[in-house]
Amino acid sequence: MATAATPTSTPEPALGLVARFGRTERILHWAHAVGFFGMLASGLVLYLPGLSASVGDRPTTKAVHLGVAAAWMTAIALIAVGGDQRALAQTRREIEHFRDEDVQWLRGRKTPQGRFNAGQKSHAVAQSALAALFVLSGVFLWLGERNTIFRLPGTVALHDGAMFFAVALVIGHLFLSLVWPTTRPALRGIVRGTVRADWAREHHAAWTPSAQKPARRAAGPRRRLACA
Secondary structure, three states: OOOOOOOOOOOOOOOOEEEOOOHHHHHHHHHHHHHHHHHHHHHHHHHOHHHHHHHOOHHHHHHHHHHHHHHHHHHHHHHHHHOOHHHHHHHHHHHHOOOHHHHHHHOOOOOOOOOOOHHHHHHHHHHHHHHHHHHHHHHHHHHHOOOHHHOOOOHHHHHHHHHHHHHHHHHHHHHHHHOOOOOHHHHHHHHHOEEEHHHHHHHOOOOOOOOOOOEOOOOOOOOOOOOO
16 A cells, blocks of 8 residues: 655744733723824814814813813723733833933944833833823813912913924824834734844844743644545
């Protein structure tokens, strides 16, 4: 009896992906993004006379703006309390810790970067500070409509100035994540949690995700030997 073997399908090679962000980190990022754009859209209607006139219902728009802000703050608090607090604490420590290599990177020198490069750290810190300014100035604006004691000079300018600065940062962030070729692969990390290992080695050489298992594509089924 002759035995003829059909080609055996081997598992597909590993995609070479490493885990960069956990579920809690990704949910926090997207909750902040959705809240920001919701507040930006409703805030622009209130800020720009042309949009305000076209909508025509300023009280409703203001209520939507405040509602989105309240939902955004609630979502951030719930994620911080109910999510993976260890992962969030680790991320915060990495962002807040600026090394000598980070300072050199900001000066234009190519130095090995960790899971977050110096630009990403600076962006996160700036966005956190702006979020605090939005909340603080927004609360005083809301209270000032009800009690003149809280109508502090410069509150409107602070709120609007923070908005312009945040929009500029977000435009740069979107450009780097969607357009610029060398940084565009990072988008996968905040969407699916993983990034290409070769890209991570090149752009985040000081980050060694050795404690995390590489993501792999499920292997196809093997075909058995056929006998004739």
